[in-house]
Amino acid sequence: MYSDMVMDHFKNPRNIGSITDADGVGSEGNPVCGDIMKIYIKVKDGRIEDAKFQTFGCGAAIATSSMVTEMVKGKTIEEALVISNKAVAEALGGLPATKMHCSNLAADALHRAIEDYQKKQKVG
Amino acid sequence: MGKLIYLDHAATTPVHPKVLEAMLPYFSERFGNPSSVYTIAQEARQAVEAARTQVAEVLGCTPREVTFTSGGTESDNIAVKAVAFAQQKLGNHIITSTIEHHAVLETAHALEKMGFQVTFVPVDKYGVVNPDDVGRAITDKTTLVSIMLANNEVGTIEPISDIAKVIKERAKGRKIAFHTDAVQGAGSLDLNVDKLGVDMLSLSSHKFYGPKGVGVLYIRRGSPFQTWQHGGTQERNRRAGTENVPGIVGTGVALKIAEENRPAFVKHCTFLRDRLIAGITKIERAYLTGHPTQRLANNASFYFEFIEGESILLNLDFEGVAASSGSACTSASLEPSHVIMGMGIPVEVAHGSIRFTLGLGNTQEEIDFVASIIPGIVSRLRAMSPLTSEKR
Ligand SMILES: Cc1ncc(COP(=O)(O)O)c(C=O)c1O
Ligand code: FES
Numbered sequence: 001m002y003s004d005m006v007m008d009h010f011k012n013p014r015n016i017g018s019i020t021d022a023d024g025v026g027s028e029g030n031p032v033c034g035d036i037m038k039i040y041i042k043v044k045d046g047r048i049e050d051a052k053f054q055t056f057g058c059g060a061a062i063a064t065s066s067m068v069t070e071m072v073k074g075k076t077i078e079e080a081l082v083i084s085n086k087a088v089a090e091a092l093g094g095l096p097a098t099k100m101h102c103s104n105l106a107a108d109a110l111h112r113a114i115e116d117y118q119k120k121q122k123v124g
Numbered sequence: 125m126g127k128l129i130y131l132d133h134a135a136t137t138p139v140h141p142k143v144l145e146a147m148l149p150y151f152s153e154r155f156g157n158p159s160s161v162y163t164i165a166q167e168a169r170q171a172v173e174a175a176r177t178q179v180a181e182v183l184g185c186t187p188r189e190v191t192f193t194s195g196g197t198e199s200d201n202i203a204v205k206a207v208a209f210a211q212q213k214l215g216n217h218i219i220t221s222t223i224e225h226h227a228v229l230e231t232a233h234a235l236e237k238m239g240f241q242v243t244f245v246p247v248d249k250y251g252v253v254n255p256d257d258v259g260r261a262i263t264d265k266t267t268l269v270s271i272m273l274a275n276n277e278v279g280t281i282e283p284i285s286d287i288a289k290v291i292k293e294r295a296k297g298r299k300i301a302f303h304t305d306a307v308q309g310a311g312s313l314d315l316n317v318d319k320l321g322v323d324m325l326s327l328s329s330h331k332f333y334g335p336k337g338v339g340v341l342y343i344r345r346g347s348p349f350q351t352w353q354h355g356g357t358q359e360r361n362r363r364a365g366t367e368n369v370p371g372i373v374g375t376g377v378a379l380k381i382a383e384e385n386r387p388a389f390v391k392h393c394t395f396l397r398d399r400l401i402a403g404i405t406k407i408e409r410a411y412l413t414g415h416p417t418q419r420l421a422n423n424a425s426f427y428f429e430f431i432e433g434e435s436i437l438l439n440l441d442f443e444g445v446a447a448s449s450g451s452a453c454t455s456a457s458l459e460p461s462h463v464i465m466g467m468g469i470p471v472e473v474a475h476g477s478i479r480f481t482l483g484l485g486n487t488q489e490e491i492d493f494v495a496s497i498i499p500g501i502v503s504r505l506r507a508m509s510p511l512t513s514e515k516r
Contacts, residue, residue: 016508033458035453036511054509055508056431058434058453061432061453
């Protein structure tokens, strides 16, 4: 059902957990199946230094969260904002059709975290 | 990955070697059409009728009351539609429960769209239908009640004979047909139709070590019936089409063996089931689903808070363990199990449901292995879950 890459990220997820002094936190719930994903980012000089995730969901949801945190590390905010759901799915070697919506969760949660960071910047 | 530990017998079972052996001659040697007149055809006819007798003996009915179908789904469809349409002039109301298999539920929903009225009686937190709820739902327009003998997800056994009594009382002499989907009961429970008090009963061969794609529908003599599949006169005009001879032969033998093995099966599985339940419910925030005692001997089902079923199944699969889940993520519809939800368990928790269904081939060693790996899987997944920290 899943590609080797998905299984690899599911078996050995990268960047699990939370960041206590995160600069941005975003969470996204899945209207389709009811899952939840939370992404934490740490930003320094306009670059995402660190990213972590917590996910309550299926194999694809866990693998996409792991992948998106890997993809975003070292990217500038502008670069991170253009990471799309499609790019996450492609980086994982594709997802089964019924699981495409799980990749939405990952990119959307990342974008929420960036929005949160930007909001804090304005206030601060 | 070592040997497969198969704990999904409610999904399907392997064909018993004796069943396979009985079926084989009917593919290429005795391949005749049972409706033809020459010798090999008559051999096939006799084999079909012998299987019908084997089934009738287990159900405690006459062979004429046994119809072979293409499986549990077809048996359920025929049962519900046959009565609903045959009795349409007398009433358009049918009663079923919220935790039936989709084969009954979706048929009921389809009938609703065609103008029938359906009452879906609820279940309690253990998945049990209250016979009085069925009684209260009966109106003078009710023509059919369909309640499953045992639930496929959580293993709860329904009080079928009590429901039969209530129906009889409330019917006040009117004919209300009572159907039970007994697909999960074969090999575990007494299928005697008179003791159960049912007019129709569905079975599916692949759930009791028979072949896939063959089912049984018991129809009590004199029950209202409208044919759904038109064509030849096979199965006493109830289900047209050349008989699946090898499949029917296999079904007869499989049901006979399942019935003979029943006491041993129940004893073996109950022991393993209770061992698994004791092991898993030791885990924090892990709960048994279904009734603690009124449950199938081979069903151990649970839910784990804060985690999702598919990821549990994938982790089990890494260790060679096959099980199933009612999580939305594992269903093609992406909806959580209606059974778990029907028992009043919240959506996010329904997500973490897991079902193990045992068989004769399972050993204590396998069960102990499964019980030993689950805590690790659960804590690994909980460590990634955003709910773990939020809700504790
Ligand atoms: C309770 C119940 N009813 C009906 C069915 C459908 O049977 P079949 O797979 O033979 O169509 C099943 C099996 O999935 C079942 O568990
Ligand atoms: S998170 Fe539910 S299907 Fe992927």
